[in-house]
Amino acid sequence: MSPVLNIQNIEKTFNQDTVNVNKALDCLSLKLEQGDYVTVIGGNGAGKSTLLNAISGTIITDSGNICIDGADVTKMPEHKRAVYLGRVFQDPMVGTAGKMTVRENLALACRRGEKRGLKRGISKENEDYFRSILADLDLGLENRLDTRIGLLSGGQRQAVTLLMATIQKPRILLLDEHTAALDPKTAAKVLDLTDKIVKEQNLTTLMITHNMKDAIKHGNRLIMMDKGRIVLDMRGEEKRKLTVNELLRLFEQKSGTVSDRMLLS
Amino acid sequence: MNYYSIILGAVSLGLLWAVMTMGVFITYRILDYADLTVEGSLVTGAAIAAKLITDGTDPFVALAAAFVGGCAAGCVTGLLNTAMKIPGLLAGILSMIALYSVNIRIMGKANITLLKSRTVYDVLENIGISNDIAVLIFAVVLNAALVGILYWFFTTQLGYAIRAAGDNRKMARAQGINTDIMKILALAVSNGLVALSGGLIAQYQKYSDVSMGQGAIVIGLASVIIGEVLFYRKGFLGKLIAVVSGAVVYRLIIAAVIELGMQPMDLKLFTAITVALALYTPNIKLKLPKPVFKTLKRREGVLNEPRAEYSKH
Numbered sequence: 151m152s153p154v155l156n157i158q159n160i161e162k163t164f165n166q167d168t169v170n171v172n173k174a175l176d177c178l179s180l181k182l183e184q185g186d187y188v189t190v191i192g193g194n195g196a197g198k199s200t201l202l203n204a205i206s207g208t209i210i211t212d213s214g215n216i217c218i219d220g221a222d223v224t225k226m227p228e229h230k231r232a233v234y235l236g237r238v239f240q241d242p243m244v245g246t247a248g249k250m251t252v253r254e255n256l257a258l259a260c261r262r263g264e265k266r267g268l269k270r271g272i273s274k275e276n277e278d279y280f281r282s283i284l285a286d287l288d289l290g291l292e293n294r295l296d297t298r299i300g301l302l303s304g305g306q307r308q309a310v311t312l313l314m315a316t317i318q319k320p321r322i323l324l325l326d327e328h329t330a331a332l333d334p335k336t337a338a339k340v341l342d343l344t345d346k347i348v349k350e351q352n353l354t355t356l357m358i359t360h361n362m363k364d365a366i367k368h369g370n371r372l373i374m375m376d377k378g379r380i381v382l383d384m385r386g387e388e389k390r391k392l393t394v395n396e397l398l399r400l401f402e403q404k405s406g407t408v409s410d411r412m413l414l415s
Numbered sequence: 416m417n418y419y420s421i422i423l424g425a426v427s428l429g430l431l432w433a434v435m436t437m438g439v440f441i442t443y444r445i446l447d448y449a450d451l452t453v454e455g456s457l458v459t460g461a462a463i464a465a466k467l468i469t470d471g472t473d474p475f476v477a478l479a480a481a482f483v484g485g486c487a488a489g490c491v492t493g494l495l496n497t498a499m500k501i502p503g504l505l506a507g508i509l510s511m512i513a514l515y516s517v518n519i520r521i522m523g524k525a526n527i528t529l530l531k532s533r534t535v536y537d538v539l540e541n542i543g544i545s546n547d548i549a550v551l552i553f554a555v556v557l558n559a560a561l562v563g564i565l566y567w568f569f570t571t572q573l574g575y576a577i578r579a580a581g582d583n584r585k586m587a588r589a590q591g592i593n594t595d596i597m598k599i600l601a602l603a604v605s606n607g608l609v610a611l612s613g614g615l616i617a618q619y620q621k622y623s624d625v626s627m628g629q630g631a632i633v634i635g636l637a638s639v640i641i642g643e644v645l646f647y648r649k650g651f652l653g654k655l656i657a658v659v660s661g662a663v664v665y666r667l668i669i670a671a672v673i674e675l676g677m678q679p680m681d682l683k684l685f686t687a688i689t690v691a692l693a694l695y696t697p698n699i700k701l702k703l704p705k706p707v708f709k710t711l712k713r714r715e716g717v718l719n720e721p722r723a724e725y726s727k728h
Contacts, residue, residue, distance in 0.1 A: 206589070232591030239585070247582040250575075258575050263591035266572035296649075314590070 152220035154354045155182040155205065155322055160214030162200055162378075174200040175211065176378035182322065187348055187355045189365040191397075192375035193405060198358045201375070202326050205356070207231040219321055233263025236315030236353075238308065238328040245311030248300030252291060252310060255299050256280050259314035283313055287343065305336035309343060316347050323348065325357040329364075341368065362394045376405040421670050423547050429666030430554035431615045432634065436642075436662040437565060437655065438485075438608035439635030444654070445569075446581040446601050449632060451507030453609050455514025456488040457628040460610025462518045465527040465623035474535040478614045484521075485610020486603040488514060493599030518625050526624040534618035550619060557615075561608070562655045568604075569651055577601050630683050637686055638662040640693040 162175040174197045182188065192198050203209045205216060207228035216224045218234045239245050246255050257272040257280075277295070284292040287309050291302075299307060308328055315323060325344065329337035345368060348355050359365050365372055372389050374382035374397075381404040384392065435457060442450035460481035467477035488510060495506035519525060539549035568574050580587040580597035587594050609631070617623040642661020648654060668689075669682060677685065 208588075227593075229588045229591050229593045232589055235589075237589045239589075244583070244585050245589070247579045247586055249582045250578060254575060254578075258579050258590050258592075261572055261591075266576045266592070268568075268571045268573060271570050271572050271575040 152217070153181045154184050154186070154219060155180070155356075156215075156217040156220075157181070157205070158215045158217075160204055160211040160216060162204060162209060162211050173378050175204060177214075178379055179214075180373070180380060182354050182356065184354055185352050186371055187353075187369035188357065188371040188373060189369045190356060190358045190373050190375060191360070191362065191365045191401075193401075196375040196405075197378040198375050199326055200378070202324050202356065202358060205322070206235055206237055206324055230263075234321040236262075236318075236320030236323045238311045238315050238323075238325050240327040240330050242304035242307040242311070242331055245314065246299040246307050249298060251296050251298055252284070252302075253277070253280060253295040255310065255314060256317060259317045262314075262318045262320075264318075283317070284310075287313070303336075305332050305340060308332060308336075308340050312340065312343060312347065316351060316353065319351055319353070321354065323353045323355040323357075325355065327358050327360060330360060344368070362397050366392045366394065366397065374401060374404060381405070420547065421674065422667070423551065425666040425670035426663055427547070427550045427554050428616075428619070429663030430551070430558050430659070431612060431619055432638065432666065433554075433558055433612075433659040433662035434561060434615060435609045435612035435631065436635050436638040436658050437561060438605040438612070439632065440639050440655070440658045441565075441601055441605040441608070443636060443639055445578055446503075446598060446605075448503040449507075449636060450492065450602065450605065451504065451632055452488055452492045452510040452514070452602070452606055453507075453632045453635060454628040454630075455511040455518065456485045456606040456609045457613040457616075457631045458518045458623070458625055459484050459488055459514055459521065460613030461617035461623035461627060462521040462527070462613075462625075463610070464614030465529055465617050466522055468529060468532045468534065468618070469527055474533060474538070474618060478535065478611060478618075481614030482607045482611045485613075486607040488610065489602035489604070489606030490599055492606070493595075493602040496602075497595035497598055515625065522623065522625070525626075526622060529618060529621040529623070532621075534621070535615075536618065554615075558659050562652070562659060565655055566652045573600075630686065633683070633686050633690055634665065637690045637693070638665045640690065641665055641668075644693070 157178065157180040159177050159179055160175050161173070161177055164170075164172040164174055176197075178197070178201065190198050190201070200209065204211050207223070207226060207230075210225065214224070215222060218231070223231050223234070237245070247258070250258075253272060257276060260276060280295060281292045284295070289306055289309055291306060291310070294302075299310065302310070312328070328344075329340050332340060341364060344357070347353070355369070357369065366389070370389065371383070371385040372392070373380050373384075382400060435453070439450075439453060442448065463484045464474070464477040464481045467480055468474050472480075491513075492506050492510040495501045495509060496503050501509070536546065536549045536553055539553055540546055544552065569578060576587070576592045577597045577600060579590065580592055580594040581601065584594050587597070613628070616627070638661040639658055640661070641664050642657040642659070643654075645664060646657035646660045648657055672685060673679065673682075
């Protein structure tokens with residue numbers, strides 16, 4: 151069986167041939183097997199977001215190959231790749247259409263990667279389903295189907311985005327620091343929800359985080375990035391035994407610096 | 416002239432312009448930018464309809480052709496914006512300028528009179544209704560039909576996709592929506608409606624002129640904003656009805672100020688000032704004490720949605 155995600159030697163350089171030249175991805179390779187739940191850590195500018203953007207097609211890589219489920223998607227435009235991917239972004243504003251209602255947003259997500267024709271945008275059976283999955287969130291959203299998403303709080307929006315990313319089971323779930331903009335309590339809630347959904351659907355997941363504790367606590371595999379490369383890849387028992395201190399030590403050793411933001415978390 | 420016929424005329428004309436206003440609503444509120452193609456495509460519709468009618472084509476067929484011509488103009492703006500990455504406002508300006516030449520080409524001259532030609536309104540007149548009432552009936556039926564069609568269209572899967580693409584491009588792409596195609600489609604529908612409106616107006620005033628589109632975008636924006644402030648409704652259907660009502664109220668206001676003695680040449684200045692003030696209103700709250708702000712809050716949400724959203728966080 152081919153791996154769910156197979157990245158081979160991808161490179162991406164921003165501002166090529168200028169003084170600001172920035173090699174964001176440097177001959178990076180990564181394989182994800184079915185059910186891998188990988189946390190990604192690394193300092194600012196390590197290439198974490200660029201990696202996710204390369205997978206989602208927001209940026210097209212300069213060289214190398216990206217395969218999802220054995221299909222080569224290296225040059226496939228972002229909106230076509232969406233069929234494989236569920237995505238949640240750092241900014242809660244980005245994942246949902248603020249002027250549309252909760253119901254309309256969920257209905258949009260139901261057809262991710264499918265043809266959108268002249269059939270009703272929403273059907274009756276959708277509605278009961280929406281109510282039940284919203285009720286599972288335990289945020290009182292099941293009675294607010296007709297509320298504009300823009301009126302919800304950041305945490306609520308992020309929770310809905312997570313539902314939207316997984317309502318149509320994705321091959322890979324991409325989470326780009328999706329709790330970084332939330333207060334600690336809400337962040338913990340959204341993370342718990344993430345774990346629950348990933349476990350229920352046995353999703354292959356890639357989650358960027360700046361929080362070392364979260365990186366250790368969640369998932370079954372951890373990768374650390376620096377200067378566009380993967381410098382550490384731990385899994386299973388080895389990962390479970392990690393401590394924040396040990397991870398920090400490894401980080402210093404691999405990159406030679408300590409990120410302020412990582413120390414704080 | 417008595418007040419009855421002034422009001423009747425204003426309502427009829429308002430309803431004919433309402434068709435254009437729905438087009439402006441699609442770009443301004445759904446795609447979230449003011450599309451200046453309107454100034455050209457309105458005339459394109461008028462030109463196509465006038466030319467075909469004087470050539471002996473059925474006036475209804477001429478209207479359909481006007482719609483298609485507008486769609487084509489919208490597609491061009493859409494391609495300039497998406498395929499050639501020209502900013503929306505500039506893409507609209509380029510189309511508007513280009514259409515000036517195209518419109519004269521269509522008509523073969525700068526204007527065409529329809530005084531001796533049969534129009535869509537004459538068809539109703541033939542069954543024994545006076546001209547004023549015939550226009551009104553035709554306009555009401557047409558607007559009701561268009562509101563119905565647009566409501567249906569924008570609640571289909573495709574309609575949702577267009578709205579999402581206009582609202583949040585990143586989200587739409589992440590959901591597998593080709594935002595470029597959606598933008599082109601919305602611009603085509605929008606300018607099709609604008610051109611249809613041009614065709615209707617030309618037949619109503621019995622002439623088509625290359626400069627009749629001047630200021631159309633401002634009239635459209637004024638109508639959209641008036642509609643939203645006076646008839647704010649939740650839901651897409653309510654918004655469409657509000658927009659149509661806004662276009663009628665705009666014409667009533669214009670009829671009133673002319674009746675009060677304003678010179679017709681000052682109308683564009685008057686409209687521009689009205690729109691500027693309406694766009695400024697949501698920002699006034701910053702300078703007002705709190706109690707006043709509260710009463711303004713509901714309307715503020717209507718006029719400046721993104722601002723209302725951000726203030727929430």
